[in-house]
Amino acid sequence: MTEQRLRSPSLVQLAADAIRRMILAGELAEGERLIEERLTEQLGISRPPLREALRVLEQEGLIVTRPRRGSTVATLTDQDVFEILTLRTALERLAIELGVPVRFPDRLKDAQEALAEMERCADAEDRGNLVQAGYRFHASLIALAGHRRLEEAYASVQQQLLLCMARNLYAREHFYEDLHEHVGRHRTLLELVEAGDPAAVLAELAVHGERSFSDLQSNAGSRSARDL
Amino acid sequence: MTEQRLRSPSLVQLAADAIRRMILAGELAEGERLIEERLTEQLGISRPPLREALRVLEQEGLIVTRPRRGSTVATLTDQDVFEILTLRTALERLAIELGVPVRFPDRLKDAQEALAEMERCADAEDRGNLVQAGYRFHASLIALAGHRRLEEAYASVQQQLLLCMARNLYAREHFYEDLHEHVGRHRTLLELVEAGDPAAVLAELAVHGERSFSDLQSNAGSRSARDL
DNA sequence: CTATGAACTATTGTCTACAATAGATAGTCG
DNA sequence: CGACTATCTATTGTAGACAATAGTTCATAG
CATH class of the missing domain: 1.10.10.10 (Winged helix-like DNA-binding domain superfamily/Winged helix DNA-binding domain)
Known part of the structure; x- marks a missing residue:
């Protein structure tokens, strides 16, 4: 079996x-x-x-x-990146509202393990695996909601975000700048989730999202060149 | 052309x-x-x-x-209906946050026309077309955000909601109870959107969503029978 | 009479071949 | 010399046929 x-x-x-x-x-x-x-x-x-x-x-x-x-x-414009990031935030919000306080402790373990992996990768400066672990971390946060459609929608958005990174359209410089700060933000997130305070998690997520948007702004200007 | x-x-x-x-x-x-x-x-x-x-x-x-x-x-359980309704609410929230105050007045006209159609259908007690007009109304609210991926995701959710109604799993009795109250709630929504106050719209949407969930609760019990 | 096994059938998974269309290229006419 | 048209080719859209598998039924043995 x-x-x-x-x-x-x-x-x-x-x-x-x-x-x-x-x-x-x-x-x-x-x-x-x-x-x-x-x-x-x-x-x-x-x-x-x-x-x-x-x-x-x-x-x-x-x-x-x-x-x-x-x-x-698919060709991605800055508008597309904007859409992907906002949609991701909206889905994460729903996941937190439904999943915090935590009802499925085993799924929380997945997040803890992913975070530990992220720390190891940050120490080793292994950026490729750090991205992978980061996505496992976010996916296990989403899984806290016990919401299949939400997981599927989020997986699709994550995939498109990967595409953005492959195109160097999203936060490359920022993400690669300080690996431990990056991991630290995720640790904060997990601690707030474990504390069972949805509002605090959402506030932290909002900060996260804001950073993403400001990164997007700093990337602006590369768009018109692609629109022939 | x-x-x-x-x-x-x-x-x-x-x-x-x-x-x-x-x-x-x-x-x-x-x-x-x-x-x-x-x-x-x-x-x-x-x-x-x-x-x-x-x-x-x-x-x-x-x-x-x-x-x-x-x-x-697809076989739908109450859990599926719950997922569909929560996902819909999350997507509508994003749409309101991005689309209110209104930046695309022409799309607002679509919503106004759909609402007028809903009123005509309510007067004529034409429930079939009322459902159709209702979906056009919601879709045009979503379109206010100017967010392609959001529109696609919402369309998918709407479709699954139609499937719920076809299966009599969602709010049939409630929806058919008082047509003018139903339309009235939508008119309130549109007025708040036109007023340009996102918070007020979100509050009204929350009420809307709560009603849906209570309807779902009242439908509970039909589930175990289907799970053989 | 029940349970187990094998053969059979219905259905899905895959491949090759043909038809139809959109873009490209060259030729001709103004 | 430029623009328009017709043919031509590369590529997609569709069809029918063959191979492989899962569920079923029947036979047989315990």
Whole structure:
């Protein structure tokens, strides 16, 4: 009974995961056309499952498909980054309101472990894994709400945020500036969550969000160049 | 240049729309299996576009697909209704915060027209069109934010709410009780929006949401019966 | 009579091939 | 010399067929 999802990776899932990784890794440029036949050769699959995978990615907001014109990798403007950040904040707010005080202590453990991992990464200056651990941390905070749709929506937003970072559109300089301060803010957040005070957590989140927006402002100006 | 999307309906979009309509109209029962070949005959298309349409509906949360076991119409528990309602409220909050005071007067006109339509429907006791107008009203409030991702997320939630109503899981008795009170609450909402006071709108929305939850409570008990 | 196993059927997963369209290129006319 | 049109090619949209699997039914043994 220990086997869970070992079976049936399904070419559609496999292809979606592979293309998603390529996009988030920056191997596919912004606005680049995704030629179906080329991807089938690259992935060693046929077009029907590939097309289904593209539909999934389209719904996830990572690619844009226009009828009879094929799919392209999503192009992000500052407006898009703004949308992603505000939506994230709104979803986190709901999660805190529903999840604090904590009703699922085991999920709190996930957050604690992720935070510990973040501290280790900050000490080792391992920025790549720090990002990963940071996302696990936020995801486990969201999980406190016990709200499946919220988790799914948040995962989608997180993914698009990863895309922003891959495009260097979001807070790169700030995030890489002081790793321990970054982790420290998350520790504060977790402590407030453990204390069971939703209002305090929301206030801290608001600060977090404000920082993100000011980072966005400092990035402004790179937009018009991309809008040809 | 007046033609917009007259061309290229794309069998995928057509099929997704058709199946979506069937689900929301209650023609497909809760948990019912969606046999691909049967749907292809019914819709007069072939399996590849149908499968792509099913992927779209899966991402929308209207159907559930398990590998090698096909797709079934989504089954909604009270927990699902709770999730849908809370998510809707969270998204509306964001929309109000970003959209009030109003920056796009033309979109406000959409809301005004939808409200007028709601009043006409209430007078005529045309409940079907009242629901439609109500959704246009809420959608145009969301549009005040000028936030594409928010609009998409909200549209998905609205759709699932329609599914709830099709399943008689949400506030049927309440909604049908006093049509003019229902419309009146929306008029109050719009007046507060026009006044440009976000806090007042949010307070009114909270009342609205509370009513929904109490309705949900009154529906509780129908759940265990469905969970076999 | 019940439980277990194997064969069978219905259904999903995948592939190859064909049809249709949008963009590009070259040729011709003004 | 420039602009417009027609053909042509690359790519997407769709169809039908084959392969693989999960659920079911029937037979058999305990």
